[in-house]
Amino acid sequence: MSQCDVGYHRRMARWQPDARGRLEAAAFELFRERGFEQTTVADIAARAGLDKRTFYRLFGDKREALFSGSGHVEEVLVQAVTETDAGPFEAVVAAFRRVAEELFADRLELVRARQAIIESSPELQERELRKTGSLAAAVTAALRARGLDETTATLATESGATVFRVAYARWVAPGSDAPLSDLIAEVAAELRAITSAPTETP
Amino acid sequence: MSQCDVGYHRRMARWQPDARGRLEAAAFELFRERGFEQTTVADIAARAGLDKRTFYRLFGDKREALFSGSGHVEEVLVQAVTETDAGPFEAVVAAFRRVAEELFADRLELVRARQAIIESSPELQERELRKTGSLAAAVTAALRARGLDETTATLATESGATVFRVAYARWVAPGSDAPLSDLIAEVAAELRAITSAPTETP
DNA sequence: CGTCCGGATGTCGCTATGTGACATCACTCG
DNA sequence: CGAGTGATGTCACATAGCGACATCCGGACG
Incomplete structure (x- = not known):
């Protein structure tokens, strides 16, 4: 650190x-x-x-030489979550969309190259997981500073992070062209559909 | 492997x-x-x-000397997810509850000691994250084998895993006494509450 | 019974990671 | 101009992790 x-x-x-x-x-x-x-x-x-x-x-x-950007991501994330009044999950999703727009939007090629490197090495994957985790901890803390209880804050953060990961994977995958921010919104909607319907037997 | x-x-x-x-x-x-x-x-x-x-x-x-159990966890998880007809999120949550009952229930002290070791070392935390991730991949694959699409399977798995992590953290924390399986059910309900209400401005 | 085979283990040596201790060098301030 | 400060280089070292080869054990087979 x-x-x-x-x-x-x-x-x-x-x-x-x-x-x-x-x-x-x-x-x-x-x-x-x-x-x-x-x-x-x-x-x-x-x-x-x-x-x-x-x-x-x-x-x-x-490994750290590849992860210097994560400090900046954390700043944006925490600020975005802190400055909004939306519900916890919505706040986190919105924060990730802001990161997508401000930090990733015009760097697709760079991000793809970086991702290819990371995916080629288990060690780097572990480190990325850890960075993600520490980002999540920061977001959870920011949420708690808004008065939310620990569990709610954690669940909102983790769910939002999951949404981001899925959307990010789609965005980075070859052949994608939709903006990351839009993908995040789509995936968030899908998550809601899955968790809100307690029954279903295909 | x-x-x-x-x-x-x-x-x-x-x-x-x-x-x-x-x-x-x-x-x-x-x-x-x-x-x-x-x-x-x-x-x-x-x-x-x-x-x-x-x-x-x-x-x-x-590090691997501390993580030999994860193979067994994966077996139980995959089998449980495969053998049920429930909706994706419910299936994953149920699978984790089964793991809780079969593999963790009567080993609180051991699990606590192990967790203390892991938390004392960043390297071990990274490895645990990776193990969790590979567990998740296996569950997602099992879900897809049931005919679900990639995104749904991933979201269900990750959400379920998040629920498990939060419940697990509560269970391992000193002073807890409720069975892990019950905690998982509680947390799953909380997650639903957070993600299913798209609006709210306190 | 003796011999030979194969898998498990030990030994040796080496590259690379990561770190502590100390030397240097450039620049700045008094 | 001399002292001090911070960035850097040099050296030495413990440990991780791995390849190559030696060894040793139990069992199969004649």
Whole structure:
């Protein structure tokens, strides 16, 4: 947490121009070229013109180089949930739609490439799961700050996150063209249909 | 996958009496005594009277020693979902209740100890997330085998899993005494309440 | 009975992860 | 100009995880 969403100190900006950013870029390139497991932290550092040890000072982990955006997502999510009066589930869904519009909308290709990398490595999948979980915790906390009880907040968050995941999977899948935000709204409606009808025997 | 749910070959049973089981037990003890990160694979193997290399032949990972039960959970879950005619969400919830009764009911203390270990280590949390995810994938597949479409199956599974997680958290928390199965039913009802009311502005 | 076979285990060695301790270097401030 | 501060590099090290090879056991078979 500490070293991961700091960005970089103002002081250091001209000293080493965006070391963190260069490492992220180098990692992304190498992961695409050789795959995650075939890439060494030393390789990444070398391509960025830095040392292995510097990488570990800026990222806690080899995996973290791929997940720097999650801090930003959390900000948007928490703010959106905090600023609305809608019911818990609706608030979370709306927050995810806002993330979709502000952070993902015009980056389909980039997101697809990133997703391909993640899907190629179990380790990265685990990390993504953890990031998602910590995002969820933040959203739940924001909901609770609005006066909701723990269980309601958790259920709303998790349901909203599920909706997002399904919509995201559709969006990232090849051949999709609908905007993510619209997909989220659709999936949310489907969820309601499934959970609200307690009976049905096909 | 390959070496992890094999159990142990019949042939080897008397050859090395339950090497796998002894390693699991040794790992569990050591994780409780010193913590996960302070425990070395060599330590675990030594306590079981075996070699580090043998550990890696039976488990893919240091973490895997704690997650051998998940194969069994998957079996019960898939079977329960397959054998029922109920609607997707109900089917998943019912399956989790069955798991609760058959696999967790009389092991509260053990489950608590295990949970404490997992919560003390981010690495283990990630692995648990992954296990949960793979369980979910299996359930979704079982649902699809019943003729449901991908999205419905996924939403039902994920919602059911969310219900389980919340109920499980309540059950494991100190001071709880209600049976897990009952808690699951309660939480499922709460989820319905949240998602089925599209409007509300407090 | 002896021998040979196959699977389980041990041994050795190696690469890569991640970290602590210490040295350096550039820049800034007094 | 000298001291201090923060970013970086260097070195050493414990551990994870894995490939290759040696070994050892019980059982099948002549």
